[in-house]
Amino acid sequence: MKATLLSGIPLLIMTAIGIALIAQGKSADGRSTLAVGVIIAAVAGSSVIYQIGGWDLRRQSLAHFAIMLVTVLPALLLSGWFPLDSISGYFVVIAAFLAAGLVLWISFYLIFTKVVPRKADSSDAVRMP
DSSP: HHHHHHHHHHHHHHHHHHHHHTTTTHHHHHHHHHHHHHHHHHHHHHHHGOOOOOHHHHHOOOHHHHHHHHHHHHHHHHSSSSSSSSSSHHHHHHHHHHHHHHHHHHHHHHHIIIOOOOOOOOGGGOOOO
């Protein structure tokens, strides 16, 4: 349910804006807006994967990558942001997708493991008399 709300709201908003732009004859802007909506929805909705307690980081990361692979990568390919008139254009999109994903994963890993202090376990909590 949480994933549906996290992804559905931005997807609906961005889809409405994208359709409005396309209706105004701004097809490139509309297509870009739709692509951004899909990317935001995929990232926001799949963020709940990292809250699954029984999964280790490897499993969470692989599941997240799989979701990004079937949502964000096609959105990038259909966005019109990259020239896809040759095979090298597709390689550029895939390389950008992988590089951005790796940089973001490492950044958030460092933030959440090194910068943000962890909550104490309930067993570590100080009990008041």
